Amino acid sequence: MRALLFLIFIVSTSSFVVTDPPTKLEMIIKDDLPFLVEFYKHRHENPEISLQEKETSAELAAELRKLGIEVTEGVGGYGIVGILKNGEGPLILYRTDMDALPMYEKSELDYASKKEIDYEGLRTGTMHSCGHDVHMATWLGTARALVAMRDQWKGTLMLIGQPAEEIGKGAKMMLEAGLYDRFGVPDYGIGLHSSPTIAAGQVGFGKGFTMAYTESVDILVKGIGAHGASPHMSIDPVVIASMIVMDLQTIVSRSLKPTEAAVITVGAIQGGIKHNIIPDQVKLKLTVRTYKEEVREMVHRRIREIAKGIAIAAGLPDDMMPEVYIREESTPANYNDPDLVEAMTASGAKAIGEDNVIYAEPVMIGEDFSMYGSTEHDVPTVLYWLGTVSEEKIEAGNLPGLHSPYYFPMPAKTIETGVAVTTQSLIDLFNG
Numbered sequence: 556m557r558a559l560l561f562l563i564f565i566v567s568t569s570s571f572v573v574t575d576p577p578t579k580l581e582m583i584i585k586d587d588l589p590f591l592v593e594f595y596k597h598r599h600e601n602p603e604i605s606l607q608e609k610e611t612s613a614e615l616a617a618e619l620r621k622l623g624i625e626v627t628e629g630v631g632g633y634g635i636v637g638i639l640k641n642g643e644g645p646l647i648l649y650r651t652d653m654d655a656l657p658m659y660e661k662s663e664l665d666y667a668s669k670k671e672i673d674y675e676g677l678r679t680g681t682m683h684s685c686g687h688d689v690h691m692a693t694w695l696g697t698a699r700a701l702v703a704m705r706d707q708w709k710g711t712l713m714l715i716g717q718p719a720e721e722i723g724k725g726a727k728m729m730l731e732a733g734l735y736d737r738f739g740v741p742d743y744g745i746g747l748h749s750s751p752t753i754a755a756g757q758v759g760f761g762k763g764f765t766m767a768y769t770e771s772v773d774i775l776v777k778g779i780g781a782h783g784a785s786p787h788m789s790i791d792p793v794v795i796a797s798m799i800v801m802d803l804q805t806i807v808s809r810s811l812k813p814t815e816a817a818v819i820t821v822g823a824i825q826g827g828i829k830h831n832i833i834p835d836q837v838k839l840k841l842t843v844r845t846y847k848e849e850v851r852e853m854v855h856r857r858i859r860e861i862a863k864g865i866a867i868a869a870g871l872p873d874d875m876m877p878e879v880y881i882r883e884e885s886t887p888a889n890y891n892d893p894d895l896v897e898a899m900t901a902s903g904a905k906a907i908g909e910d911n912v913i914y915a916e917p918v919m920i921g922e923d924f925s926m927y928g929s930t931e932h933d934v935p936t937v938l939y940w941l942g943t944v945s946e947e948k949i950e951a952g953n954l955p956g957l958h959s960p961y962y963f964p965m966p967a968k969t970i971e972t973g974v975a976v977t978t979q980s981l982i983d984l985f986n987g
């Protein structure tokens with residue numbers, strides 16, 4: 556009975572209390588959790604979308620300054636950099652993103668966002684539906700824990716508050732604003748993202764490529780317009796575009812090595828206005844996802860070859876070949892450095908127990924955190940998944956994804972787990 560009571564105590568108070576008596580880190584997090592949950596709820600209720608993170612960044616900067624951390628604001632838009640120097644040792648980057656999405660929240664939380672904005676001519680809500688609010692609370696909690704435990708590690712922590720992740724621009728903006736020139740090239744870079752499928756209390760790690768190179772591609776298909784009843788007087792771009800859409804399906808199925816991965820999705824076909832007019836152009840909008848550079852190059856080449864080949868077969872002259880544009884809004888694939896993953900999973904196991912550190916499969920979504928590693932400096936980085944959902948939701952199979960108006964994390968358990976794993980990982984990395 557006594558053993559059972561003890562077990563209930565452990566389970567109900569804190570998932571990461573794995574040691575008896577509790578470690579200093581566990582005690583610090585337990586004491587700080589009410590503050591961090593309040594901070595989280597405040598941020599959840601007051602989201603700001605990409606490139607508008609004015610209040611959010613100011614609040615994060617103010618919180619770091621309270622801890623005696625040196626903060627520089629305006630590093631790439633609303634980007635902030637906090638430098639916590641604590642003797643001789645490695646320089647480690649730890650990033651949180653700050654932006655929310657332009658959408659109405661449909662959760663029933665009493666701290667749900669009710670904030671509305673005008674977005675590209677439309678009235679819409681704002682919502683932290685990607686969990687960046689939980690990233691910020693974890694980041695702040697980790698900074699607070701590391702300050703409280705500064706006698707247990709040596710080095711310099713570079714705390715990044717990054718804007719505009721959702722539009723794939725923020726990391727680039729900060730790097731282009733001279734992040735590494737001004738503050739030094741880090742020895743390691745770490746970050747986390749909330750997972751809508753992993754239970755709160757657990758974390759997930761993948762090794763190697765874990766997230767995709769994401770690109771937007773436009774294809775402008777040209778043609779010769781005519782009356783819908785006189786197709787012989789046209790070169791019909793609707794038919795050419797349709798054939799291109801179908802042939803694009805053969806890139807993954809026929810040109811790609813079966814053991815490699817890629818996605819080519821045509822998300823929009825835009826052309827024509829009326830039933831009986833053959834238009835003179837059609838636009839295709841694609842999203843392309845890959846991991847490896849050689850696969851990415853092959854996919855680009857095949858898209859161009861297919862578009863051109865079909866246009867030639869349709870009888871279009873040389874000066875009317877389809878135009879293929881790769882848009883600039885792309886993010887490179889995220890590569891988790893295998894040695895750093897090994898180190899962090901060991902730290903994670905120390906902090907929350909081995910059973911709570913799980914393997915996470917790669918996904919085809921993108922994250923611009925990848926840019927901190929893939930500079931000319933080649934910094935080893937890891938972005939890990941922080942579990943956020945309740946066991947009940949997992950059992951019921953009720954798992955709204957990221958960017959869903961119904962998605963929300965379990966704040967306390969998620970934040971304490973994130974702070975425990977991140978702080979322990981940083982301490983261990985600092986101590987080599």
Ligand SMILES: [Zn+2]
Nearest residue numbers: 685721957958
């Ligand atoms: Zn997102």
Ligand SMILES: [Zn+2]
Nearest residue numbers: 685687720748
């Ligand atoms: Zn996100």
